[in-house]
Amino acid sequence: MELVKKPYECCGCRTCEIVCPKSAIVMKEDAHGFLYPQIDQTKCVDCGLCLKKCAFQSGYPQRKEFEPVFGYAARHKNMNTMMNSRSGGAFTALTDEILKRNGVIYGAGYDEDKKFFKVIHKAAVTAEQRDEFRGSKYVQSDLKDVFLHLKRNLEEGKWVLFSGTGCQVGALHKFLGKEYDHLITVDIVCHGVPSPKFWADFLKMREREEGGRVTGADFRDKKKFGWKAHRETVWIDGKDISSRLYTKVFYLDTAARPSCFECVYANRNRVGDITIADFWGHEQAVPGFAEDNKGVSLVMVNTSKGKALWEKVRDDMDVIECTGYPYRHTNMKRPTKRPDNYDEFWSDYLSSGFDFVMKKYCDYEVITHGQRTRKKWAEKIKKPTRKVKRKIKKLLKKIK
Numbered sequence: 093m094e095l096v097k098k099p100y101e102c103c104g105c106r107t108c109e110i111v112c113p114k115s116a117i118v119m120k121e122d123a124h125g126f127l128y129p130q131i132d133q134t135k136c137v138d139c140g141l142c143l144k145k146c147a148f149q150s151g152y153p154q155r156k157e158f159e160p161v162f163g164y165a166a167r168h169k170n171m172n173t174m175m176n177s178r179s180g181g182a183f184t185a186l187t188d189e190i191l192k193r194n195g196v197i198y199g200a201g202y203d204e205d206k207k208f209f210k211v212i213h214k215a216a217v218t219a220e221q222r223d224e225f226r227g228s229k230y231v232q233s234d235l236k237d238v239f240l241h242l243k244r245n246l247e248e249g250k251w252v253l254f255s256g257t258g259c260q261v262g263a264l265h266k267f268l269g270k271e272y273d274h275l276i277t278v279d280i281v282c283h284g285v286p287s288p289k290f291w292a293d294f295l296k297m298r299e300r301e302e303g304g305r306v307t308g309a310d311f312r313d314k315k316k317f318g319w320k321a322h323r324e325t326v327w328i329d330g331k332d333i334s335s336r337l338y339t340k341v342f343y344l345d346t347a348a349r350p351s352c353f354e355c356v357y358a359n360r361n362r363v364g365d366i367t368i369a370d371f372w373g374h375e376q377a378v379p380g381f382a383e384d385n386k387g388v389s390l391v392m393v394n395t396s397k398g399k400a401l402w403e404k405v406r407d408d409m410d411v412i413e414c415t416g417y418p419y420r421h422t423n424m425k426r427p428t429k430r431p432d433n434y435d436e437f438w439s440d441y442l443s444s445g446f447d448f449v450m451k452k453y454c455d456y457e458v459i460t461h462g463q464r465t466r467k468k469w470a471e472k473i474k475k476p477t478r479k480v481k482r483k484i485k486k487l488l489k490k491i492k
């Protein structure tokens with residue numbers, strides 16, 4: 093049995109691993125930090141179930157019942173909820189209802205020890221646990237064995253809401269293989285998922301620079317910088333450092349998973365009961381609505397089941413219907429394009445290391461703790477940055 097011939101054929105969802113009746117498949121990290129299945133040929137009986145259940149194929153189970161799709165610009169009425177969510181807080185509104193039904197929510201949070209803020213999927217049964225899933229984590233989330241737990245929840249008759257990227261939601265439907273009345277799936281419009289190795293190395297770099305331990309991470313802090321800005325923040329022993337370094341590589345697409353460039357889910361045939369996204373371009377679609385750079389959700393209702401839940405929760409949000417508009421997002425038209433320097437980036441990374449890549453692709457010199465402050469002052473005097481120049485100008489003006 094050969095499962096993955098080319099890296100772009102696998103999205104790393106682990107379905108093949110968990111369905112294998114002989115436990116012959118184990119997911120292993122490749123040099124780039126992405127998970128791929130490895131088959132123990134001595135255990136494999138060629139039953140083909142892994143291939144049958146593979147969801148990363150264009151014939152995935154589409155869920156679109158309505159044409160045109162019901163689309164909404166939405167913002168949670170509770171400003172605190174809104175500001176703690178990535179877009180307009182649609183995820184919180186939907187999951188609050190599931191919590192009221194004593195259900196289980198699955199989403200992307202962090203691993204238990206939070207040492208390098210590894211992003212994993214896990215379950216939440218309280219609002220506090222659910223709140224960890226808020227905010228976009230721009231790195232591939234490891235699904236671990238959540239599908240097995242989720243199936244058990246459904247068989248117990250519980251309400252379940254699973255949220256994730258299109259490939260993760262597609263994988264769940266393929267794994268389950270049948271409809272469950274109590275299951276709601278929410279897929280997010282996804283630009284692509286960067287490598288967990290790159291994320292961990294970025295945090296390690298911050299630790300080396302500051303001489304401390306990572307105590308917090310935020311991929312996009314809208315409270316500080318606004319919804320449209322994109323800067324990552326890392327806390328080292330409680331001190332926050334914000335930059336556009338990780339972000340830059342995210343947008344260069346050089347650290348994305350190869351399958352993202354061939355994503356079968358990057359189109360208008362959505363795979364979840366409900367699709368959520370940042371509502372870019374809402375100023376044109378719904379002029380005058382929430383034009384304060386605090387965030388707006390795009391909500392697309394794809395199935396009757398999704399519609400029933402949406403009708404139940406939409407009063408928690410300010411909502412304007414804009415059916416027909418939603419498909420303008422790039423990743424609802426096509427997958428992100430593979431950058432020309434993708435192979436060069438990884439070849440540099442693997443042969444010369446993370447610091448070299450920072451210098452070459454982000455024009456950033458990584459300096460270890462101690463060296464940093466001395467060099468920083470010397471550099472500031474010799475070659476003042478625009479910020480320092482501005483400060484000097486201001487000071488001179490004041491003196492004058």
Ligand SMILES: Cc1cc2nc3c(=O)[nH]c(=O)nc-3n(C[C@H](O)[C@H](O)[C@H](O)COP(=O)(O)OP(=O)(O)OC[C@H]3O[C@@H](n4cnc5c(N)ncnc54)[C@H](O)[C@@H]3O)c2cc1C
Nearest residue numbers: 177178179180181182183199200226227229255283369370
């Ligand atoms: C890697 C990535 C790329 C994205 N690209 C785009 C894009 O190109 N265009 C666009 O409009 N929107 C994109 N989004 C979606 C958007 O940023 C918001 O996640 C979405 O609008 C939900 O906002 P909210 O306020 O309703 O949810 P929030 O309350 O902020 O909840 C965030 C939701 O995203 C899920 N999530 C967070 N990180 C991950 C992850 N790594 N893997 C899987 N699920 C995750 C959580 O489980 C939760 O359901 C992307 C999100 C991610 C994670």
